[in-house]
């Protein structure tokens with residue numbers, strides 16, 4: 001089992017790119033596989049989560065060819081052969097690994113197929129709630145059995161069904177739930193509407209538009225007509241702002257630092273992290289240089305002494321995946337940071353309220369835990385500690401960042417999990433730890449397969 005050993009840095013001057021966006025890579029694999037032709041996807045994220053979705057689509061008939069590979073991980077440029085909405089029955093249960101997004105989106109896709117399929121995942125995924133998708137999909141006529149040891153949890157067996165459209169008011173603000181219903185709705189005759197309690201990431205809607213499938217948004221309600229055929233297209237995945245967030249916090253918290261992250265996705269439903277770090281005192285410039293479906297741009301950040309902030313309830317869905325590393329920034333800032341209305345963190349890859357609070361305390365931070373979040377009194381010096389990721393990629397990476405500011409050595413155990421979202425994180429961490437500023441030190445090796 002691998003680990004990170006991290007000590008404090010005194011300098012951060014770097015320019016590099018983070019790998020492709022996880023949310024968009026899942027959706028690109030699914031929509032390309034459904035489309036009516038061949039799609040070229042560039043900068044696909046070859047993380048375990050997205051590779052599982054890509055291979056799930058292959059098991060459903062959508063084969064792919066690798067053009068370029070991130071050495072040791074998997075395809076970054078590839079061609080996917082769409083099946084014109086006619087998927088084939090998989091010959092074996094489909095492995096979704098650690099990915100809630102993969103499992104929930106695929107369940108939506110499979111709910112209205114004329115064949116039986118099964119989705120399973122690892123121990124963490126098998127304990128996460130699936131009722132949030134089986135309820136609306138059931139209202140559409142889907143027949144899904146949850147077979148897990150815990151009620152309402154994976155594995156899921158999805159029986160053949162003919163779906164009908166629904167109007168569904170989502171009880172939780174979840175892009176995964178919204179997307180599962182929208183994918184299922186493609187196979188239901190008539191108009192389906194999902195109403196979100198708050199805005200969530202809109203990658204599904206944007207990517208459907210790239211594939212010429214129309215949806216209509218009216219405030220937080222999104223409607224789609226079934227029977228539309230996704231038209232094949234080429235898609236370039238921007239860098240993942242949730243991966244960028246780790247380095248943004250490292251730079252923000254180090255006065256005198258300068259970091260330029262290139263070609264990052266700047267979709268406004270994902271950029272609240274930038275607002276929060278600015279509010280905390282970091283100097284930031286983000287410039288969209290390309291916007292074709294999804295805005296892409298560069299983020300330049302300069303560190304400064306940080307102060308605490310209160311996350312707004314409306315910001316929570318926008319930065320839900322960044323909260324572990326925001327909590328680290330809060331521990332390094334002067335004053336109090338309040339993170340509430342974030343109960344959803346308890347049903348992520350780990351209970352991220354408990355894992356963040358326990359690990360921050362182990363490093364000397366002052367934190368109070370609440371059912372729906374935490375309050376952090378920052379500015380108390382952090383010290384090195386032995387930290388467990390509990391198999392959660394974002395916990396491993398957030399605490400590697402904490403280690404860059406702690407006195408003594410921080411050892412983060414159980415770090416293989418970072419490959420679920422950020423292949424190459426260890427390489428980038430090493431370059432930051434060694435205070436490198438050469439672009440070449442950050443370049444991840446690729447192999448051409450053409």
Ligand code: S3P
Pocket residue numbers: 022023024101173174175176177179200201320321344
């Ligand atoms: C995701 C949505 C979020 C997020 C996850 C990716 C997506 O989950 O935490 O990492 O790609 O739709 P919820 O929508 O369930 O909050």
